[in-house]
Every structure is written in C-alpha cells, then in structure tokens.
Amino acid sequence: xxxxxxxxxxxxxxxxxxxxxxxxxxxxxxxxxxxxxxxxxxxxxxxxxxxxxxxxxxxxxxxxxxxxxxxxxxxxxxxxxxxxxxxxxxxxxxxxxxxxxxxxxxxxxxxxxxxxxxxxxxxxxxxxxxxxxxxxxxxxxxxxxxxxxxxxxxxxxxxxxxxxxxxxxxxxxxxxxxxxxxxxxxxxxxxxxxxxxxxxxxxxxxxxxxxxxxxxxxxxxxxxxxxxxxxxxxxxxxxxxxxxxxxxxxxxxxxxxxxxxxxxxxxxxxxxxxxxxxxxxxxxxxxxxxxxxxxxxxxxxxxxxxxxxxxxxxxxxxxxxxxxxxxxxxxxxxxxxxxxxxxxxxxxxxxxxxxxxxxxxxxxxxxxxxxxxxxxxxxxxxxxxxxxxxxxxxxxxxxxxxxxxxxxxxxxxxxxxxxxxxxxxxxxxxxxxxxxxxxx
Amino acid sequence: xxxxxxxxxxxxxxxxxxxxxxxxxxxxxxxxxxxxxxxxxxxxxxxxxxxxxxxxxxxxxxxxxxxxxxxxxxxxxxxxxxxxxxxxxxxxxxxxxxxxxxxxxxxxxxxxxxxxxxxxxxxxxxxxxxxxxxxxxxxxxxxxxxxxxxxxxxxxxxxxxxxxxxxxxxxxxxxxxxxxxxxxxxxxxxxxxxxxxxxxxxxxxxxxxxxxxxxxxxxxxxxxxxxxxxxxxxxxxxxxxxxxxxxxxx
Ligand SMILES: Cc1cc2nc3c(=O)[nH]c(=O)nc-3n(C[C@H](O)[C@H](O)[C@H](O)COP(=O)(O)OP(=O)(O)OC[C@H]3O[C@@H](n4cnc5c(N)ncnc54)[C@H](O)[C@@H]3O)c2cc1C
Ligand SMILES: NC(=O)c1ccc[n+]([C@@H]2O[C@H](COP(=O)([O-])OP(=O)(O)OC[C@H]3O[C@@H](n4cnc5c(N)ncnc54)[C@H](OP(=O)(O)O)[C@@H]3O)[C@@H](O)[C@H]2O)c1
Numbered sequence: 219x220x221x222x223x224x225x226x227x228x229x230x231x232x233x234x235x236x237x238x239x240x241x242x243x244x245x246x247x248x249x250x251x252x253x254x255x256x257x258x259x260x261x262x263x264x265x266x267x268x269x270x271x272x273x274x275x276x277x278x279x280x281x282x283x284x285x286x287x288x289x290x291x292x293x294x295x296x297x298x299x300x301x302x303x304x305x306x307x308x309x310x311x312x313x314x315x316x317x318x319x320x321x322x323x324x325x326x327x328x329x330x331x332x333x334x335x336x337x338x339x340x341x342x343x344x345x346x347x348x349x350x351x352x353x354x355x356x357x358x359x360x361x362x363x364x365x366x367x368x369x370x371x372x373x374x375x376x377x378x379x380x381x382x383x384x385x386x387x388x389x390x391x392x393x394x395x396x397x398x399x400x401x402x403x404x405x406x407x408x409x410x411x412x413x414x415x416x417x418x419x420x421x422x423x424x425x426x427x428x429x430x431x432x433x434x435x436x437x438x439x440x441x442x443x444x445x446x447x448x449x450x451x452x453x454x455x456x457x458x459x460x461x462x463x464x465x466x467x468x469x470x471x472x473x474x475x476x477x478x479x480x481x482x483x484x485x486x487x488x489x490x491x492x493x494x495x496x497x498x499x500x501x502x503x504x505x506x507x508x509x510x511x512x513x514x515x516x517x518x519x520x521x522x523x524x525x526x527x528x529x530x531x532x533x534x535x536x537x538x539x540x541x542x543x544x545x546x547x548x549x550x551x552x553x554x555x556x557x558x559x560x561x562x563x564x565x566x567x568x569x570x571x572x573x574x575x576x577x578x579x580x581x582x583x584x585x586x587x588x589x590x591x592x593x594x595x596x597x598x599x600x601x602x603x604x605x606x607x608x609x610x611x612x613x614x615x616x617x618x619x620x621x622x623x624x625x626x627x628x629x630x631x632x633x634x635x636x637x638x639x640x641x642x643x644x645x646x647x648x649x650x651x652x653x654x655x656x657x658x
Numbered sequence: 659x660x661x662x663x664x665x666x667x668x669x670x671x672x673x674x675x676x677x678x679x680x681x682x683x684x685x686x687x688x689x690x691x692x693x694x695x696x697x698x699x700x701x702x703x704x705x706x707x708x709x710x711x712x713x714x715x716x717x718x719x720x721x722x723x724x725x726x727x728x729x730x731x732x733x734x735x736x737x738x739x740x741x742x743x744x745x746x747x748x749x750x751x752x753x754x755x756x757x758x759x760x761x762x763x764x765x766x767x768x769x770x771x772x773x774x775x776x777x778x779x780x781x782x783x784x785x786x787x788x789x790x791x792x793x794x795x796x797x798x799x800x801x802x803x804x805x806x807x808x809x810x811x812x813x814x815x816x817x818x819x820x821x822x823x824x825x826x827x828x829x830x831x832x833x834x835x836x837x838x839x840x841x842x843x844x845x846x847x848x849x850x851x852x853x854x855x856x857x858x859x860x861x862x863x864x865x866x867x868x869x870x871x872x873x874x875x876x877x878x879x880x881x882x883x884x885x886x887x888x889x890x891x892x893x894x895x896x897x898x899x900x901x902x903x904x905x906x907x908x
Contacts, residue, residue: 225857243672243849244697287672287849290704314683315708477859 221254226282229524230271231478231531232594232623235278235651239265243287245304245395248363252393255281256365261649264389266336267308269329271534272623273651274340274388280649283393285335291315292396299401300358305335305394310518317466321401322458322510324356328566330515334397340620341386341580343570345434345456345514351573352582353399354385361395365647369395383643386577388619390653392645406462409434409513412455412505415497419449419549419567426569429455434513439565440493441590442486444556448549451567452502456513467511474521482528484562484593492563517564527593532562535603536581536589536618538570543613544586550609551588558602564591578636578643581618589621600624619652630656661711662686663738667720667779668749670697672848673798676868677746682710689714689738692749714738720749721775731782742790744875745783747776747797750817752850758812765812772816777823784827787836794875796839797824801883803842804892807908828880839874840881843867844888 221240227233238259240251255262259281266285268275276282285306292302296319301312309323310330316322327342336342341354350356359373362384372381384391411434416422422437429435432455439451496502517523524532539547548567555561565588572584592599607629610617616633617625631637641658652658664681666674669690678688682705690705690713692698698715705713714737723730735742751771758765780797787793802810803818824840831838845851845861862885870884883889895908 220852222852223855241849241852244670244694244700246696290700291707292703294707 221251221258221281224282226265226268226276227531228268228270228272228275230533230594230623231524231527231529232272232533233276233278233531233651235276237277237280237282239282239284241284241287245288248283248288248393248395249367251283252363252365255283256647261647262365263648263650264305264335264339264393266306266333266339267331269327269332269336270340271532271621272619273655274619274622275336276651277649278651285333285393288395289333293398294319296321299403300398301401302359302396302398303334304396305338306333308333309337314466316401317404317407317510318464320403320405320464322404324400324402325350325353326514328515329518330511331518334399335394338385338394338397339387339389340618341575341577341582342620343582345436345568347573347582348430348435348569348571349433351571352386352576352580354576354580355573356400357381357385357397357576358400359398360384362392363395364392364645373398379639380643382576382578383640384577386575386580387640387643388579388652388658389650390645390648390658391643392648404458404464406459407465407510408459408462408507409456409510410459410507411457411513413501413503414453415450415502416453417450418447419545419552422449422451422453422567423545425453429453433457435568437567438496439552439567440497441552441555441561441565442490442493442559444553448556449552449567450497451565452497456508458510459507462507465509473519475523475525478525478529480529482530482532482593483526484528484532484591486559489562496563527562527591530594530596532594533592533599533603533623534589534621535592535606536587536621537606537610537615538581538583538585538587538618539610539613539615540583540585543615544569547609547613547615548586548588551606554605554609555590555602558598560592560595560599560602562591562593565589578640579619579634581616581620583616585615587618589618619656622652625656627655627657630658660741662743663689663741664744664746665689665691665734665738665742665783667691667745667747669701669715670694671748671750671798672850672864673843673846673867673871674746674748675701676865677748677871678705678710679708680868680872681744682706682708682713685709685711687712687738689716689734691716691718691720691734693717693719720779721770727775727778728782731779731786735786741792742786743793745787745793745795746871747779747783747795749776750798750800750850752810752813755808755810755812768812769816769819772813773819773823776820780823780827784831784836784838788831788834792835794837794839794878795827796841796871796875798841798843798871799824801842801844801888801892805896805903809908837875837878837880839871839879841867841871841874842881842883842888842892844883844885844891 262281263277288306802814
C-alpha cells in the first residue's frame, strides 16, 4: 500500500498531472497512508472518483489519498432508513443495497459514480434542491481524521462548526472516513415523469413556478438558439411512483468510449445537429413512467463520455444567480453564450430553493443555476468565461468549485462570505490545486 | 435448494472480496479464511449487509496451519455443514524478484506461499468434493506462470506450478461431477501491484476479474484468462522463439 506515482486527471481532462497516490484498503491502513503521503509530499488530498470537473480533486506533484478501496457498508437499518458507510462507497452501490429495501438517497447528483465522501466535500445538489436542499443536510454524522492523528465524529448536533466546515469543505478539513445519512422512503424504483418543451427562456421560469410541488425538476437548454427562441429547451419533472417493483438496476453494461479520440467530437456543427434533433424528437414531450436510473443518470449509460471532448479536455461552467437578478442575468448569459457559438449539448438550467446552506462553502443558494460544458478551445473559451464572470458578479452570483478550473481568486472570495470562518478549520497538511489557485 | 456454501482461502484479497460481494448479494453462506481477524471482520459486516446468509471468519496463516493442512481443512469444511459448493483459493504473494534472487530462503517462501501450500489445500479440498460428489474448486494462478521471465520468474514458477497442478486435478476429476477452474488474471489493480506503474489500458479492476470468475464457475469452464485478451497475448508470448524472447525486457 506504500505511495506510488500515478498520473491523475479529473473529469474535465484538462490536466494529467503526476501525483503520489496511496490507496488504503482497510481502516487500519489509513493513518499510515496519510502519514507517508504527508512525509513524502508535504501535503495530501482525498480523491474519490474524480467526477469533479476541475482541480478541486487534484494536488499535482503532491499526495492523493484514494478512497476507492474504502468502500464497505458499516450499518444499514431498513426500518429507519439510516445508512452508515465508508467514504469510498458510491451512490450507485448504496442504491443497489437500499432500493430493494425501499430507500433512496435523499439527494443525488446527475451521476451515480460519485463517492459519499465526494458528495459531502462538494455538498452536492440534485434535481430536488428546491425542496430538499443539498446532500449535506441529510448527513447525521461523519468521522473526520485530521493530520494530527485525531478522529472526530461530528454532525449537526456535535462539533457543529467543524461539521459545517467539512460539508462542502472541498477535502481541505481532513479525511472523511465514514458518513451516516438519512435516506428517504420510496414505494417503487420507478419515477412518474413529464417532459415538456418550452420555446424560450421565459417558458422555463413559468414552468418552474408551476412545478414547485414536483420533487424533481430540471431543464435542458439549446444554448445555440437565438432571438425569440433564445433559451428554448425541455423541462423535465418527476416524482417517485407509488407502485412498481423495487429493483435497483434496470440493465447492466452500457456502452463506453474506449479511448480518447485525437480530436474532439464536440464541434459547433455536431452540437447544432444534436440540439435540433434533441429538441424536436417526439420523446421531448412525454408523460409516463421510467426507472430512476435513466431519469437521474442518463449520462451514466455512456462510460467515459468525457473522452468525446478529445485530448484537450473540457470545462464546465456552473453559476447561480440570486432570485432578484436571475431572469435578467440568465438571459444575458445565454445571449453571450449563443453569440459565441461555443458550448456543447450538455446544458442544465434549474431553480434552487432557499433551504439554509449545510456547509460554510456550499455552492447552492436561492436563485437560478446554469451549468454548461465547453470544449477547451484555449483563449477563446477563457475569454467567454471572463465575460460570463462579469455578468455573474454583477448579478451577485457565484460559481461552483466542483466544476471550476479557472475562476480568479477574487471571484471566489467575493462569492463565499463564510470563507474566513472556513479557513480556521483547514487542516494544515491538506492542500489542492484549487486551494492554491484560489488562495483559500 | 439451500444457499450456496463457499470457502474462500485468502479472503482479504481484493479479488476475493469482490467475488464474495457477488455471492453475498445472492445470499450465499460464506466461510472467509485469512490471517487478519480485524480486516476479516470489516469484510464480514459489509457482506452481511449485502445479503450473505452467514459469514464466518476463521483466521490463520494459510501457509502454516497449526495442526497441518488436513486437520485444518476438515475443521473448516465442517463449519459449513453438509454440502460445500465452491472453494476459491485466492491468497498469494508477489514478493520481489530481486529479493528472491538474492536469498534462497525468500525463493522458498514465495514458492510456498503461491504453490506448495496452495497444492496442499487443493488436495484436501479435491478429496472432500470428490467424496461429496459435487462442487467446484477454483484457484487463482496467473499469466505470469505461462512463461518464465526475468522480471518475476520465482513468482511465475510458483503460479505455473500451481496451474500445472490444477491441470492435473482437472484431468483427475474429469468424468466426476466435480469441476476444477484455473484462473489466470493479467494485470489487476489491487494492493499486490501497487508498486507497479498503473497507467495504460491493460489494467483490469478486481471487480471485473471477480465477475469473470463467477461466470466461468457457472459455465463449468476449466481455464480462465481474465480479462479475455490475455489469452491471445500469452499465446504470442509463449510462441516467441527464444532468440527473440531473450532480447525483450519483459
Ligand atoms: C455527469 C456528472 C453529473 C454531475 N451532476 C452534478 C449535480 O447534479 N450536482 C452536483 O452537485 N454535482 C454534480 N456533479 C459533480 C459531482 O457530483 C461532484 O464533483 C462530486 O463531488 C464528485 O464526487 P467524487 O466522489 O468523484 O469526488 P472527487 O471528484 O474525487 O472529489 C471531490 C472533492 O471531494 C473531496 N473528497 C473526496 N473524498 C473525500 C473524503 N473521503 N474526505 C474528504 N474529502 C473528500 C476531494 O478532496 C475533492 O475536494 C456531476 C458530475 C458529473 C461527472
Ligand atoms: N493483482 C494482480 O495483478 C494479479 C495478477 C495475477 C494473479 N494474481 C493473483 O490473484 C490472487 C489475489 O491477489 P490480489 O490481486 O487480490 O492481491 P491482494 O489483495 O494483495 O491479495 C493477496 C492476499 O493474499 C493474502 N495472503 C498472502 N499470504 C497469506 C498467508 N500466508 N495467509 C493468509 N493470507 C495470505 C494477503 O493477506 P494479507 O493482507 O494478510 O497479507 C492478501 O489478502 C493472488 O493469488 C495473486 O497472486 C493477482
């Protein structure tokens, strides 16, 4: 288990940096792995499944503690729906255990290939944010190991500040060893869903206002459409069905992109063709039932889809604007993006609710969030981001660290008012590319 | 029909753990043998939650059972009751080729950890299953046993010897209801190989290897290369003329 050299990338494939990694398999190996990495590399960062897009999960030239082998269930009570598991357990694995017993994760991101540790450290959100808030709100307890050798059990009612620093703590407060969460009861693995077209961004805001009673709401947008069709898209909403089988996985396998093609497949033309077809396809308006897997995780069917962006990788840009400026700011951003002709097919628009933030650096806040993928075209792409940054800052918004690889420190500092408080809980031996870049 | 009863020798192995998970989800009865009782307990708690009907975790050094192999085997097998369905021998030690070349005692240790002790367990298991008239024996050898190479020939010799032993056992038990499976993994990302450079497309996950073992047992196969592409790769390596082979730094 001794540390060894490895090239590690995050989901955006923007950098392939050398790291020293150690992957403890058992609880008793954790202290030695941490100590050796810190001794050899000066600093360490936990790494889950690298589903973050930017540099929040990277520590180039230094230590990474891989949590993938710490993936055991510790306790699960099928009566109360309380699950305790090691930090490397994925949401997908957890669902395989709990769905047949009638329990679902309280919050899930758009892929099931994330670890519980990663879900906590980025305080992830899902399609139900407007009602449920973030993942961190359902954490009952977690065990945090610090580089001084201490292990602290913390939760909403004990060591509350350290807990609030660790939820959304970007891996910088220590190593989360295990997490205990409250699940939500379900009667069926199926989702009753509706999808509807909207002809422009106004339609999105109207449909969102009409859908607050739906627990899961999200929209796709054709970000190349302009003029009166600006922000046209497809609105999707769903709820857990009352009847139906409790099966965790519908089908196995799926396709994958085996190697990175020498040039990206995501070009303005391919995006335009895809968007037009996706918007017009008959399935774009649909009322019916589907298994939760294609509803929550449509992209998981195509393994390594990030390779489609080619060797230069891609960025994701995810912002949130407060309610007062959301409409105006979103329109401004969409115009800016459409005019640039950049961006890709993957665009998500959603309203967040006003649940109190679970962590000091939690990204979500009441308002509207927009997330888009952009193939890396170097300075052209960065220039577009700078223009978008202006709009976001002017609107009083902020960006999501889990997706970021390029914002400037001032934007982060301005967007996260609890940053100074957070700093007092940093573990001195934990570091990341993002921490250095943003001067956290 | 009652639940599948399985003995895993070397149950803390990454590959063995993944195999145990597959079986736990089907409600198997598991007897996990390893030498670290705390780690076995962590594994057992997880497998129980995943659905295993029973999980027992006797611990011992598998290369040195206190009262000898036969007595240890008899006592292990008796813990699962009437019928034993699957025996998976998974433990092994890669060691360091340099150390083995420098020290004959280390060579002996590696041969014992990977072959001699394994053949002892397999003998006891084979007799048991033959008498019972039912069951599958699977042992994890390695592609390293297919041709002696400078980089790991001591480990390779042990795994090759184990594979030859399994081949003989397959021959002996052909025509009986007992099945024998020799597993030859390629490069698997487990703690055993953490010293190696793991970039590149040849590396498989222990979950993939475990799923392949599971399928091969269900289909009654005799030799499994996993992932599949190691079969053609090793065919080429075995067929390379010596002059050419000696120029390669494999
Ligand atoms: C297709 C796709 C869809 C997505 N959809 C959403 C979405 O809808 N909502 C959303 O919020 N996010 C979304 N994400 C982002 C993703 O949910 C987060 O980046 C998540 O944190 C990734 O988890 P991971 O296990 O891969 O962690 P990594 O990316 O490996 O690490 C993330 C952070 O967690 C820290 N960390 C990991 N494990 C531990 C630990 N044990 N202790 C302490 N710190 C730890 C790391 O140091 C790092 O700072 C999506 C990503 C993809 C690829
Ligand atoms: N990984 C590969 O690339 C690869 C390739 C081909 C074949 N194999 C074979 O696959 C099998 C499983 O290995 P793995 O990859 O899963 O690696 P692993 O996780 O390191 O497993 C090896 C296991 O063997 C156990 N072991 C060794 N000596 C033992 C002893 N005397 N008594 C009890 N247990 C002992 C170890 O236990 P401790 O933790 O207590 O030491 C460890 O759990 C091995 O036979 C290996 O040779 C592996």
